[in-house]
Amino acid sequence: MTFNLTVSPDFAPDHISGWYFFNTWLQRKLDVGIHLELYDNFEAQRNDIRADKFDMIYANPYDASMLVREMGFQAIARPASKSDETVIAVNAESLFQTVEDLKPGSRVATTDDPDVHTMGMIMLESADLDKSNTDIKQHSSYVVVAKNLLNGDADAGFFLKEAYDELSELIRSKMRVLVSSEISVVHHSLLVGPRMVEHIPAIQTALLTMQDDDKGKGVLESMDIKHWEPMDSEQTEFMIDLIDTLIE
Amino acid sequence: MSEQDTLEVRTVEISYFDGTKRTAEIVDREVPYPDGKLIVSRTDPQGIITHANQSFIDMSGYSEEELIGTNHYILRHPDMPAIAFKGLWDTIDQGTKWHGYVKNLRKDGAYYWVKATVIPNIRNGQLVGYTSVRRKPSRSKIEESEALYKTLMAEE
Numbered sequence: 001m002t003f004n005l006t007v008s009p010d011f012a013p014d015h016i017s018g019w020y021f022f023n024t025w026l027q028r029k030l031d032v033g034i035h036l037e038l039y040d041n042f043e044a045q046r047n048d049i050r051a052d053k054f055d056m057i058y059a060n061p062y063d064a065s066m067l068v069r070e071m072g073f074q075a076i077a078r079p080a081s082k083s084d085e086t087v088i089a090v091n092a093e094s095l096f097q098t099v100e101d102l103k104p105g106s107r108v109a110t111t112d113d114p115d116v117h118t119m120g121m122i123m124l125e126s127a128d129l130d131k132s133n134t135d136i137k138q139h140s141s142y143v144v145v146a147k148n149l150l151n152g153d154a155d156a157g158f159f160l161k162e163a164y165d166e167l168s169e170l171i172r173s174k175m176r177v178l179v180s181s182e183i184s185v186v187h188h189s190l191l192v193g194p195r196m197v198e199h200i201p202a203i204q205t206a207l208l209t210m211q212d213d214d215k216g217k218g219v220l221e222s223m224d225i226k227h228w229e230p231m232d233s234e235q236t237e238f239m240i241d242l243i244d245t246l247i248e
Numbered sequence: 249m250s251e252q253d254t255l256e257v258r259t260v261e262i263s264y265f266d267g268t269k270r271t272a273e274i275v276d277r278e279v280p281y282p283d284g285k286l287i288v289s290r291t292d293p294q295g296i297i298t299h300a301n302q303s304f305i306d307m308s309g310y311s312e313e314e315l316i317g318t319n320h321y322i323l324r325h326p327d328m329p330a331i332a333f334k335g336l337w338d339t340i341d342q343g344t345k346w347h348g349y350v351k352n353l354r355k356d357g358a359y360y361w362v363k364a365t366v367i368p369n370i371r372n373g374q375l376v377g378y379t380s381v382r383r384k385p386s387r388s389k390i391e392e393s394e395a396l397y398k399t400l401m402a403e404e
Contacts (some may be wrong), residue, residue: 077303099283116271123284125363181284237371238379242288245345245365245381
């Protein structure tokens with residue numbers, strides 16, 4: 001039987017090959033067939049997740065909530081010291097110095113990344129801004145969000161902090177961070193579905209010792225992950241409860 | 249601090265719903281909510297704090313050791329009407345999410361405003377506690393809440 005693995009499409013494009021290396025490495029460790037399928041947008045991936053196509057998912061916190069509470073997945077590991085933070089940036093020349101300087105009618109550039117968009121909207125609340133009094137445009141990537149800020153087509157843009165930090169220095173030099181979230185307890189996790197449950201002990205052992213050999217270490221580096229940390233069900237439930245408080 | 253702050257210090261006896269009381273020095277000085285942060289805490293079903301994140305420790309002015317094992321009502325500011333908390337408990341007792349604007353009391357007697365959300369934590373169908381997440385409120389919502397709570401306090 002071949003299992004199916006997918007990865008939340010919010011990682012930097014530089015790490016695509018890393019996930020293919022990871023899949024090859026994991027298949028060898030478990031001695032099972034795993035097919036990796038990547039997506040370039042959240043909606044298409046979510047439809048396939050709901051159609052029960054996957055057995056293992058490296059998911060963003062919002063999808064983790066659906067996977068655990070509705071589809072019986074278990075979170076088994078998380079990347080060490082890597083949390084999902086959101087940046088609101090403006091054009092470097094912009095007159096906006098704080099979030100509260102943004103006014104109703106502001107043009108906001110975002111992506112379909114659910115956790116970044118939600119956190120971005122939460123950080124706009126202190127300026128009395130919400131979807132009813134802002135002009136929100138969804139774009140296909142963070143690079144396009146940055147272009148909209150640079151061209152003056154948006155007043156503020158939402159970025160996954162990790163993706164913002166990986167934009168070219170030239171692009172970043174033309175933008176300015178208005179606010180950056182510091183939540184630290186919301187992060188991606190690797191989840192395993194009901195069909196693959198018997199492999200969980202072997203997967204956990206393989207992941208938690210991955211950094212101990214050169215091959216595993218190399219794969220981790222290509223994914224930009226230091227090492228994996230275990231996640232138990234209570235840690236997962238805690239993160240899901242927290243996400244629930246952020247969703248209207 | 250807000251423009252209306254007087255820095256006046258007053259000594260107030262605060263009574264809690266369980267019959268306990270404490271005397272606190274209240275200072276009319278606002279500590280601004282930090283940008284981009286979420287204050288996170290969890291309690292058991294009785295409201296005893298079981299988890300506090302760093303933002304909670306920083307904003308409340310208490311150490312983690314002081315917070316864990318203490319009732320969440322330690323943050324209750326005497327300017328908050330009891331009816332606001334009754335609304336909170338009535339809502340979460342029904343298993344639903346509560347949102348509200350809250351003026352919190354710091355250990356040093358100063359205050360900070362939050363937009364709070366509280367949800368019940370259900371595990372295997374059982375209530376095991378509550379998670380509370382606080383975020384930065386807008387100035388207009390603080391002003392609306394201040395006016396509302398003053399009216400409600402006058403009626404209590």
